[in-house]
Amino acid sequence: MEIGCLGGCNGAALCGFHAALRNARVVSVVVVAFLFFGPMAAQHPKAKKQLNAAFTAFNRAEFSDALGLTKKAIKIDPSYADAYSLQASVYEAMLDTQNASKSYQQCLKVAPQFQPMYFYYGEYLYRNKRLKEASAILCKFDSVPMIASFVLSKHGASVRLKEKAARLKASVQTAMSDVNIAENLKIQNMGPSINTAVDEYWPGMPFSGNRFVFTRRLGGTGNALLQEDFFMSDLKDSVWGKAYSAPGTINTPENEGTLSVKADGSALYYTRCNQPGGLGSCDLYVSQLDGKGWQRGSNLGSPINGSAWDCQPAISGDGHTLIFSSSRAGGYGGKDLWISYLNHGNWSVPKNLGPAINTREDDDAPFLHYDGATLYFSSLGHPGYGGSDIFMSRLGTDGLWSTPENLGSGLNTPQDEFGLYIDAGGKKGYFASDRKGGFGRLDIYQFLVPEKFMPKxxxxxxxxxxxxxxxxxxxxxxxxxxxxxxxxxxxxxxxxxxxxxxxxxxxxxxxxxxxxxxxxxxxxxxxxxxxxxxxxxxxxxxIDAKQVFVLNNIFFDTDKFDLKSESREELAIVVDLMKTNSGMAIEITGHTDNQGASDYNVKLSEARAKSVVTYLVAAGVPASRLKFKGYGASQPAAPNDTEANRALNRRIEMVVLKLK
The missing domain is CATH 2.60.40.10 (Immunoglobulins)
Known part of the structure; x- marks a missing residue:
């Protein structure tokens, strides 16, 4: 998928078009097979001439002509493996799956020792969900070297193709065991308020879920075909309104795409490519929302952006973690996912998310849920269903990402799925796909997130x-x-x-x-x-004398005065305050609700206040600067008429007695 910064282009224009993606996949198979079939080439020059002409016609999408030429080549030389290979791809492009399969089989019949073709046929079967047949063919891929006529240098698959075959086998097994059928997901097109005859993709929202933001590829002629802008839709009475161009100056005559909305709705992180003053082919930008709309975005600069392709930002719920896709050096594949943290207004040097997430293929399109620990992304390298699939990984308490899980065949298809967004509740998701039945080529869909893949x-x-x-x-x-x-x-x-x-x-x-x-x-x-x-x-x-402050994070068990471990954070704040202000003297006061005997409550509140002072002294605060007193229920902060109010009354306060 290469639309704007969705693909590996230099960003000056849209890089290809998804409607032709299926044919592009077929062409790529044919190119590899065609080039590698040297040892299986025709002995008859007329057959070779016919096939060369067929290949040219196929590249021009003149499939009927290409099919006729392959038939002529095969008639001249019935053992011409290359001709059967190209013929299979022609049939596939013409959606004639029955004859495509026959041509693949005939190719393997005349050239059974050519190992790569077992992968290509297995991939074809997999794309068409003929999983058992695909599994059987891929097993033969492994056993081909045992054929007597097999010569490794002539017929063997490359190391990279063997890796792809291993991933494909894993994908087949995943698909065969998958239980996430589409009916359970209740996948629905977002409808004409959002989707049109052109492409819509890369959805997002603020935390509130009341505004839908996405990228639309505008139609037109000439350079207008290359235009990507942000559009928005507002939720009213549970219905999404007609989408409108994002207000303000964020949209330009060039491309803006792959967005991530800050949770509070105040900022939009996105990608622009080949801009004056940019650091690489594509850079990450941020636009702020002001009273008039979205401002013209500013480049995030170094170290987020560099000389490579930096794209597809995913901002965390608190706005302080950024995950994005980049082709920069130091990765594991073509595009990897990287992470950076914001501190004191500066982004840290990005770190690669590591081999649990990134593969030798492209890993991109990240979405980090508001829980900060559930990452969704697209990958060509992890076992999937064909094309770029969506995966999920969770961040463990050890700081490591779990092995990514495919979201299942109900969501992922042989086409490309990407640009996932899941709402704050974790129950409803949105994604873009070119699956059949839409309003245009790429549409945005919504679905119910299976419990297995829900974030917190x-x-x-x-x-x-x-x-x-x-x-x-x-x-x-x-x-x-x-x-x-x-x-x-x-x-x-x-x-x-x-x-x-x-x-x-x-x-x-x-x-x-x-x-x-x-x-x-x-x-x-x-x-x-x-x-x-x-x-x-x-x-x-x-800071001034006689001020009273509630220490809301001091905890005791019921009827106890021993400090709970959860109190240490608050106590550390008080210790730091006292050490920073060496002339300050304070009194720690304890308070209870009105449950129980008055004398008991006074004693309990005083024992609790004393526990706090004892801790402060042990932490290095001079005892001469500390006092404590228990007031029981005599100074309520709220009426003792509800449990919530009684909880407010059970408290520890700090009173400033003096300052030097």
């Missing part, structure tokens, strides 16, 4: 860090930690943030800035409540 469902926390006195945005170090595992989910110096959260996690968010008291928040999203994200205002207050 997520919600999110978003907010703006501001100065509590001026109300102005404030750049602070924002850090999100999943307390149960200790995993740092997000950390950077920002003034605004949008961070996906997985159900069942216990998340602590800290915002710190020099000269300000830290902000501490806690989020524990439930699987049943993911439709309600956490939208917060993180106001930081300049």
């Amino acid at each position: 469902a997520v919600t999110y926390v978003s907010g703006l860090v501001t100065d509590s006195k001026t109300g102005l945005p404030l750049k602070a170090r924002v850090r999100l930690v999943e307390l149960s595992s200790g995993k740092v989910v997000f950390t950077d110096s920002v003034s605004d943030f949008f961070i996906p959260l997985q159900a069942g996690g216990n998340y602590a968010l800290f915002a710190t800035a020099k000269g300000y008291m830290p902000k501490s928040l806690n989020f524990q999203p439930l699987a049943s409540d993911l439709d309600h994200p956490f939208k917060v205002g993180a106001q930081l207050t300049p």
